[in-house]
Amino acid sequence: MEFNETIHAPVRLQICVMLASVKELEFSLLRDELTVADSVLSKHLKVLSEAGYVALRKPVGLGGRPRTWASLTAGGRRALSGHLEALQELVMRARPKPGSGTMEA
Amino acid sequence: MESDYSAADALTDVDSARSSVASRVRAPGWYYGILACWMVLSVVSTAWFPPALAALSGGLIAASSAFVASDRRKRFRERFRPSDLWPLAGLVPLLLLGYLGGLLVRFGQLPEWSGWVLAALLAVLGVLVMRLYERSRAALLRAGR
Numbered sequence: 001m002e003f004n005e006t007i008h009a010p011v012r013l014q015i016c017v018m019l020a021s022v023k024e025l026e027f028s029l030l031r032d033e034l035t036v037a038d039s040v041l042s043k044h045l046k047v048l049s050e051a052g053y054v055a056l057r058k059p060v061g062l063g064g065r066p067r068t069w070a071s072l073t074a075g076g077r078r079a080l081s082g083h084l085e086a087l088q089e090l091v092m093r094a095r096p097k098p099g100s101g102t103m104e105a
Numbered sequence: 106m107e108s109d110y111s112a113a114d115a116l117t118d119v120d121s122a123r124s125s126v127a128s129r130v131r132a133p134g135w136y137y138g139i140l141a142c143w144m145v146l147s148v149v150s151t152a153w154f155p156p157a158l159a160a161l162s163g164g165l166i167a168a169s170s171a172f173v174a175s176d177r178r179k180r181f182r183e184r185f186r187p188s189d190l191w192p193l194a195g196l197v198p199l200l201l202l203g204y205l206g207g208l209l210v211r212f213g214q215l216p217e218w219s220g221w222v223l224a225a226l227l228a229v230l231g232v233l234v235m236r237l238y239e240r241s242r243a244a245l246l247r248a249g250r
Binding site (some may be wrong): 018021022025029087088090091094 | 112125127129
C-alpha cells in the first residue's frame with residue numbers, strides 16, 4: 001500500500017482506473033471519456049509510460065492511419081492497486097470516529 | 106496544485122471512471138431480449154402464423170437487427186471489422202434452424218410441443234452466443250477503431 005504521486009494526478013488516476021478495467025483503450029475514447037484535449041492526454045500518457053505504468057502501441061487502423069492504444073502494465077496495476085488502498089486508508093483516517101464529538105447530530 | 110485533490114475526491118473520480126468504462130463495455134439487457142424474441146419468432150411465425158404474418162415477422166427481425174446495429178454504433182462507437190463479428194455469425198444458423206424447425210412443425214413432421222421447446226432452446230443459445238460476443242468485445246474494447 002503506497003501513495004503514488006505519479007498516479008494521483010486527477011487525469012492520470014482516471015486513465016489508470018479506466019485502463020485497469022479493460023485490456024486496452026484507444027486514444028480517442030480515453031480523450032472523449034475524460035473530456036480533455038489531445039495534447040493534455042498525450043502529456044499524461046507520456047508521464048505514465050515513462051514511469052512504466054502504461055504501454056502504448058500504434059497499430060495502423062482501418063483507414064491506414066495509426067491509432068494509439070494504451071494498456072496498463074503489470075507494474076501499473078500494482079501501483080494503482082497500492083495507490084487505491086492508500087486512498088481508502090486516508091479516507092478512513094479522516095472520517096471522524098463515533099462519539100468523538102466532531103460531528104453534530 | 107494536486108495537493109488540493111483530496112483522497113475523497115480521488116475516490117469519487119475512481120468510481121466515475123469505472124462506471125464510464127462499464128457503460129462502454131456492457132450491452133444493455135434489451136439487446137438480449139430482442140435476440141430471444143428473434144429466435145422465438147423464427148420458430149413460432151413459421152410454424153403457426155399465416156404466411157403473410159410470418160413474412161412480416163421476418164421483416165420485423167431484419168428491421169430490429171438494423172436498429173440494434175445502429176444503436177451499437179452510437180453507443181459503443183464501433184466500427185466493425187469482419188473479424189470482430191465472427192461470434193455473431195453463430196446467430197445465422199440458429200435463425201435458420203428456427204425457420205426449419207417451424208416448417209417441420211407446420212407440415213406435421215414434428216409435434217407442436219417440439220416447436221415450443223426448439224424456440225426456448227434457440228432463445229437460450231442465441232443469448233449465449235451474444236454473451237460470448239459481448240465478452241470478447243468487452244475484453245478488447247475495440248470501440249473507436
